Amino acid sequence: MIKKVQRFLKKVSFAPSGYGFSVYLDGKPIKTPKGLMVTVPNAFLARAITLEWQKQEGIIKPATMPITQLTCTTLDRVIPNRTSVIEQMVEYAHTDLLCYRAETPVDLNARQNDIWQPILNWAAKTLNTPLKVGYGIRYVAQSDEAIFKLRNVLERYDNWELTSITQMAPIFGSLLLALAVSENQIKWDQAYSASILEEMFQVEMWGEDHDAMQRRNAIKLEVNDSINFLLLARSEKP
Template structure:
């Protein structure tokens, strides 16, 4: 028995103002989330980007080719109903942030991590008012509760699409500081991905590249770039 697949059912794709945002329209029907919630986008730029994803569909609808649409669905159905829980979950990454945990050796890896991550630790202390302790190995190191609280407050202050974008920017590299550095303009998504993989890249240099691991890493890189694009497209003004 063949698997049923959704087929293109519309001819024209357009965008229009809706409430305090914008929506995508397929012929005369506004786009809805899978559970039929209205998809109101905060900016016309984001609405146009979603429209392009739907316009590019041919005979069959291929959700994997519509990452921004999937992100909008996630914002509407998953992040909006539990905004505070998502903000709290992401804030917890600061307590075990990737940048705080350093290798004990070999020295070339220790040096690479210090050169790449120390400036970001300093940036977090200076610009985010969130100094984080750095340690060697994997034994947990306690962080200043006041610094963690300030980071949590920063996440609570984000809008819906900002928090949705930040989710992948934090959870994929395992670092709240890297994610915040991207949305604050300190890093690009590409740079954040590279900085999160210093250990993996070092191991690949030492032991050789693995095609399966490389494919997973590429998928993560692309997801980070989508999240970065979602952030920029969803900014007002």
């Protein structure tokens, strides 16, 4: 994470560097917390980072620079640990939200089937990764073959795309929802709504809690940041 520091900078710019573009503050390259130059694969990402820094006044606030933060995550965590990051994502398949349905109430179960099952069907057909479904809190053991195929799916993503998935899957509680968004099968806000289906069912029954609503709105912004990062990373892809 970029530390909070006083900003006495006059110029933020980006320029071609190596295999991409680097961002500079008063002619000096921005560096990640681990000391790596902030170099991104295309000018769209570099411009977005530049704009985030240009908007800083006084104390630099990392929370207002999501693209910069996700770039640092890619460079410091995902790229040097790609294999272990993929394994961490694969683990979500063992407890994927979409594979655990409520037994009661019947209305909730029906809603889960209507909204979640199409994503499971898509994954089985398009990604060739059929996952089993269970009911209640009983653990559902997925087949080694399905896990192997999901790992292969994740291997197809580049490091920048993978970063976006690592942000979405924990928020959704579902690797399949993150993949469905990444593959343009559903929109990100639909995926988020699917991930909080049970919570919203409870809201309908018992009413809204202000703090919970604020928490959901904040989390929704995090998902939006991940999607913006994904779109920027893909900007020059065929």
